Amino acid sequence: MTLNGWLQILVFLGLIFAVTKPLGVFMTRVFARERTFLDPVLRPIERLLYRITRVDEQHEMRWTEYATTMLVFSAVSMLVLYLIQRIQGVLPFNPQHLAGVMPEHLAFNTAASFTTNTNWQAYSGETTMSYFTQMAGLAFHNFASAATGIVLAITFIRGIARRQMNTLGNFWVDFVRCCLWVLLPFCIVGALLLVSQGVVQNLKPYDTVKLVEPQQVQRVGADGKPVMDAAGKPVMDTVTTQTIAQGPVASQEIIKEWGTNGGGFFNANSAHPFENPTPLTNLVEMFSIFAIGAGLTYTLGRMTGSPRHGWAVWSAMAILFLAGVTIAYWAEAQGNPLYPTTIAQRATNLQPGGNMEGKEVRFGIANSALFATVTTDASCGAINGWHDSFTPLGGMVPLVNIMLSEVIFGGVGSGMYGILIYVVLAVFIAGLMVGRTPEYLGKKIEAYDVKMAMLVSLVFPLIILSLTGISVVKGFGTAGISNPGPHGLSQILYAFTSSAGNNGSAFGGLTVNTPWYDVATGVTTLVGRFFMIIPMLAIAGNLAKKKYVPPSLGTFPVTTPLFTLLLISVILILGALTFFPALSLGPILEHLLMQVGKTF
């Protein structure tokens, strides 16, 4: 670890702190339908959209109608994405003449994954998806799923803030305002900023260039094995050119981060020099991942009339973030103890050292560990280094972050309603300690609310652990493992944790484009998204109906460091203890065996 590394981490957190209030205030105004400086441009577009789609702006919805419209919209747009993939061969903007996405289970998996803000990718972007599919299919869902998440968080906050009301707002209005005000303007600015640094943005066919030095490569047969000549030597081919994939990358790159989607234009995601060419773009991308999640904590405080509560939640997130990045940075800086001693793995003035397998030189150790922590604290899932090649403990940090339901700033919206579930449980536990009905910001938390919160907390580990269990005892599951030993369990556990948490990052060595993994992870993303949302909306609807109870002497204050501490404890106890047995058989065991020199 270096001083510069820590400085970079603190500068990043400082930027997130700085954006929290302005963005939080802005979002409060947008969803309260108050005037903002963007109204002269955006209001006419908004009105036009309502006219085309026959939306009544003034209509207010109960939680059940809100949930129904959200589900119907998700289903329709998911179906459209499936169709676009399948017929991309006859659609425009396809200079590489890529055929329709095959097989069907891959197209289903991708449609489910992008609709749920997961962006799990069982395909390789540059060899599978046409520019049209990337723009109108995948990038569109980056907007739509992000907006859906954010408006659901706003709805939950309204549930807390409203008194004796049956309604929570209008899904269509919230959705459109979120797309136009919160997502689009930043993306236009951010995309151009990225292009100015070297992220590509074009619609041309892939470039072919002549290599400076021709390359000798082994010829590989149809069976994937090297072809041998009569003398038993491998047949070599001379490669003289390099084909360079292009595309409309910047416009997708920025919403991929701003909406915590994470689906890379290219297979290598944000490690690819065309997606993330410089340390500065790396900072812009990490900032984009956390900004809305941080801003929503201020929105929470402002909409409920308790800004200090928002900051108490922010602090809990910041502490958990720092804990994660410290472990990941430390573990990766240690390097790999199994390498020969002739290899220099210590940081010097000339190199960052550390565990560099699967990492880029321009990011080194600090920025790779930081990115991995950020992308899994939020439900982003973009990567700038392969988590599969991280050290066992370094790779456990992203895994644990997702297991904690990605509430550390979190996915846009989903992080907020995720942590509010923990807040409900925290005040409930505080209430139990003193033996009185718990209250949260003037609302009594009763049996119905706690039951729903527990439902959310239980569905998540249930689906992860049961599907991981099935995969490790069945041939169709273990066939995908590329790293044997305890790491194989980690690969499968990560796959289902990532899809249930709608993260989308992976221990990428696992072969997942198979009928079992495509269908199982696809269904898991849907369950992980919608089975969480419905009980959450039920709590919101129930809270909105309740009377306001003024705070009394016995009320547990939710603005103090004590509350922050309790919230952190609830997150760690509930989240981590559920998964500790699985973790001890995966990354922890691998770490111990690595220390005694065992390989697999």
Next chain:
Amino acid sequence: MKKHLITAFLMTIATTILLGVLYPLVITVLAQVLFKDKANGQIRYRNGEAIGSRIIGQPFASSKYFHSRPSNAGNGYDAANSGGTNLAPTNQKLIDRVQSDAKGLHDENPTQSVPVDLITTSASGLDPDITPAAAEFQIPRVAHERGIQESALRELVQKHTAQRDLGLLGEARVNVLELNLALDEVAPKR
């Protein structure tokens, strides 16, 4: 329900046109006007021929050039097929590969220990850079092959070393393609 279905369908179409077609096309036009070279991948030309992208790595294997990092993109530096090995730190395949590569490099320059980036694959398989340590490690070999002074070569490397962005962000790095092209100019292959 029917009403919601119609609105959902219309909303999907309308917002797809706005966010999935108009938005990327407007950005494309602006990018092509404002940052033409960057938006098209910073293609590098020599004698009128396209020979690579400034920010996409290329394979260099002969001893006359500075070598790039090992790559797992396709057959190596396949810029239409990016990716890493995804080998776990405890995977025997990784350890075997690292040991064999490290041996070759150690024989080449026994006086220095091998910088770790020279024996590990990058995440994209297209890493355009090596660390200044990895460049320094290769200086004796390249200087010998090219018949120039090590000190002159060291100067060339320093000229092509990019420091941290804004003096703070990321890591110092040497662009291998740019360095090798400069090398061909300064000390043409014998």
